[in-house]
Amino acid sequence: MATQPSRRGPAIPGRSLPVIDPATGEAFDEAPDQHPDELDAIIGRAHQAWRGWRADPLARTTALLAAADAVEAAGAGLAPLLTREQGKPLAESYAEVARTAARLRYFAVLDPGRRLITDGRPVRSEIRWRPLGPVAAIVPWNFPLQLASAKFAPALAAGNTMVLKPSPFTPLSTRLLGSVLSAALPADVLTIVTGHEPLGARLASHPGIRHVTFTGSAATGRAVAEGAAASLGRVTLELGGNDAAILLEDVDVERIADRLFWAAFRNCGQVCMAVKRVYAPARLHSGVVEALAQRARTAVVGSGLDPGTQLGPVNNAAQLTRVERYTAQALADGARAAAGGHRLERPGYFYAPTVLTEVPPASPVVTEEQFGPVLPVLPYGSLDEAVAAANDTGFGLGGSVWGTDLDRAEEVAGRLECGTAWINHHAELSLAQPFAGVKDSGVGVAGGMWGLYGNLRPFVVHRPEAA
Numbered sequence: 001m002a003t004q005p006s007r008r009g010p011a012i013p014g015r016s017l018p019v020i021d022p023a024t025g026e027a028f029d030e031a032p033d034q035h036p037d038e039l040d041a042i043i044g045r046a047h048q049a050w051r052g053w054r055a056d057p058l059a060r061t062t063a064l065l066a067a068a069d070a071v072e073a074a075g076a077g078l079a080p081l082l083t084r085e086q087g088k089p090l091a092e093s094y095a096e097v098a099r100t101a102a103r104l105r106y107f108a109v110l111d112p113g114r115r116l117i118t119d120g121r122p123v124r125s126e127i128r129w130r131p132l133g134p135v136a137a138i139v140p141w142n143f144p145l146q147l148a149s150a151k152f153a154p155a156l157a158a159g160n161t162m163v164l165k166p167s168p169f170t171p172l173s174t175r176l177l178g179s180v181l182s183a184a185l186p187a188d189v190l191t192i193v194t195g196h197e198p199l200g201a202r203l204a205s206h207p208g209i210r211h212v213t214f215t216g217s218a219a220t221g222r223a224v225a226e227g228a229a230a231s232l233g234r235v236t237l238e239l240g241g242n243d244a245a246i247l248l249e250d251v252d253v254e255r256i257a258d259r260l261f262w263a264a265f266r267n268c269g270q271v272c273m274a275v276k277r278v279y280a281p282a283r284l285h286s287g288v289v290e291a292l293a294q295r296a297r298t299a300v301v302g303s304g305l306d307p308g309t310q311l312g313p314v315n316n317a318a319q320l321t322r323v324e325r326y327t328a329q330a331l332a333d334g335a336r337a338a339a340g341g342h343r344l345e346r347p348g349y350f351y352a353p354t355v356l357t358e359v360p361p362a363s364p365v366v367t368e369e370q371f372g373p374v375l376p377v378l379p380y381g382s383l384d385e386a387v388a389a390a391n392d393t394g395f396g397l398g399g400s401v402w403g404t405d406l407d408r409a410e411e412v413a414g415r416l417e418c419g420t421a422w423i424n425h426h427a428e429l430s431l432a433q434p435f436a437g438v439k440d441s442g443v444g445v446a447g448g449m450w451g452l453y454g455n456l457r458p459f460v461v462h463r464p465e466a467a
């Protein structure tokens with residue numbers, strides 16, 4: 001337990017949220033454990049702030065650009081704190097900070113525009129876009145800053161105000177980010193709240209909230225949608241994934257192995273759109289397993305603060321238990337660990353990067369989302385079989401196809417039932433592109449102009465051409 005009160009905000013006597021460093025398993029600081037009853041006043045202030053914030057688009061642009069500069073300038077404070085509570089290597093934390101600033105800059109100048117619609121009659125309809133009001137965001141622990149910015153950048157640019165709740169596992173860097181942003185934004189335009197459940201449930205179902213944008217698991221997403229339904233609130237849900245990578249017969253294994261490995265293991269596999277299953281042609285299967293296993297055996301695992309670390313710990317004890325459970329089940333089902341297959345005997349939540357072969361296709365490590373540093377590699381006979389297996393999941397976030405003939409790869413990618421299909425890489429996103437999962441992977445669209453429209457409502461002025 002931390003003995004010092006948090007340096008990032010007032011600790012409330014008797015109500016605090018201990019924050020654990022996953023590299024040690026020890027609490028190192030705390031955040032306020034706010035009571036859900038506090039939300040009424042917070043959302044009331046967000047409503048007041050909305051009047052001014054929505055009124056002046058130019059002032060918003062100026063403030064959001066200043067906010068981006070402030071985030072960049074605060075990188076040396078934000079990144080180590082993010083690594084401390086989340087576990088990821090420091091370079092990845094800096095990349096998250098940079099992405100947060102870039103997203104603010106992108107949305108600060110994105111203009112939804114106006115559009116005229118004519119249909120042959122002597123009338124015209126002009127579509128303008130208006131903000132929604134105070135909106136809520138709830139985010140998970142795998143990319144606390146990046147995912148927070150994916151919520152607040154488009155929402156604030158659209159003219160909404162926001163109340164944002166980070167995961168109880170990673171509240172500190174988001175609170176620090178909130179205080180950095182408060183230097184550039186008017187009061188109550190963005191409020192960070194931290195605490196245990198039912199804080200998120202109360203936020204999602206609060207009648208003063210016009211839109212809930214949630215990133216997290218499908219199970220919690222369903223609860224959020226149910227809560228928001230009470231006040232007929234709009235929801236955007238970005239949920240889990242079980243992305244497949246299909247390797248084609250002409251793939252150059254050595255050429256793609258590094259990219260494929262890191263597409264599965266970056267951030268310890270705790271990425272919604274990580275590669276979570278690999279399908280390799282039977283002829284190439286053992287070579288693919290060995291190429292990935294060799295990288296798993298040599299990846300440098302350690303504290304994210306140590307220079308040279310490539311893979312940090314799993315973020316929390318429950319997630320580590322989940323990873324252990326999926327792997328143990330797969331091994332019991334007849335799988336073999338070509339690398340790893342066990343946790344590391346040291347303090348903290350470290351798990352050996354694991355490549356599994358001979359995995360029965362019905363094993364939960366294949367059919368569900370493991371969300372950890374464990375990758376099953378399965379052989380296939382025909383391409384139709386591989387595509388059917390890739391699509392045989394309740395999720396539909398992303399997928400990828402790897403080969404030398406790009407036209408052929410693109411044709412196969414077009415058969416994947418998901419929101420984004422990549423060729424020869426995975427999980428790379430541009431700020432300008434739409435991001436939307438299908439099936440249990442989500443509802444609504446984030447990213448680019450589509451993400452901005454998700455935070456706006458159309459307002460139509462309909463007038464005759466002549467009086």
Ligand code: NAD
Nearest residue numbers: 139140141166167200201216217220223238239240241272
């Ligand atoms: P989670 O669903 O357990 O928690 C997400 C957030 O919801 C946290 O802030 C949590 O405190 C809050 N929460 C918990 N119960 C709630 C309730 N009843 N009402 C409202 N809020 C509640 O998810 P997690 O374990 O933090 O994150 C991992 C999951 O997130 C994985 O499934 C991953 O795939 C998914 N994810 C999806 C995306 C995407 O963009 N699609 C991105 C990152 C992570």
